[in-house]
Amino acid sequence: MNARRTPWWHAAIAMVLGLGAGAGVAILGESSGTTLIGTPWFVPVALGVIGVIALVLAVNVHQYAATDPKKRPKTFVNPSVAFNTLVLCKAMILAGAALAGWYGGQIIPTITHIEGSFYEQAVLQCAVTAAVCLADMVIGFVGEWLCKLPPTEGPENPKMKEQQRQSGLAGAAAKTTR
Incomplete structure (x- = not known):
């Protein structure tokens, strides 16, 4: 099986779509008087943990694939773990980009109300979560590169x-x- 690298423009499209959706939901929330912006603090923590796990798995797959087959250690890396790590990294690229756009899009219409304590807290939450999502997207690209197998x-x-x-x-x- 030959997996292709995820093009950068797929992430760009996902981010633009997320940006539009996030801004639309924030505008809809302001016009209807409901609170649709912000995120709980466990979301960036959970996304960060997932990113670290994916990076560790990708480094492990890379170390396994880069060593001589005769000298490879008996680790937990097998074809299904390597494939699942690659799929996780590909998913992190698109999900990280879309969620970064989503949370960044919520910041744009609410930044004008930042003097209010609710909006200040919501913008901070969205900014931190968007930064973690961007980091996850970068980890996805790096992990995808690390999962590349040398030619047989x-x-x-x-x-x-x-x-x-x-x-x-x-x-x-x-x-x-x-």
């Missing part, structure tokens, strides 16, 4: 391409000397 001894491997080129040149030289 198949035809994609640079060593094999060089050997094929060398054998092709040797075969051509043998034909011309006859």
Whole structure:
């Protein structure tokens, strides 16, 4: 299986959509008189813990994949753990971007009311959570890169391409000397 890297513009689109949705919900909340902005403090903590776990798993997969197969330690890394780590990192890219846009979008319309203690607290909560979501997005990109496997001894491997080129040149030289 060959997994492709997540393009940066997917994260940009998710962030713009989240920004629009977050701003729309904040404006709707202001016009209706309900409190739809802000986030509990456990949300950035939980998102930060998930980001750290994903980074540790990605580093572990990278260390396992980068060592010589004969010298690999007997760790908990197996193909399903590596695949699930890659999927987690890909999900963190998109979810981190969308949630950063969501919480950043809530800040934009409410920043004009920051003198009120409720809005001050809500803007602080949204800013901290948006920063953690951005960090999760970056961790997702880094983790996705760390989960990249080195080429196998198949035809994609640079060593094999060089050997094929060398054998092709040797075969051509043998034909011309006859």
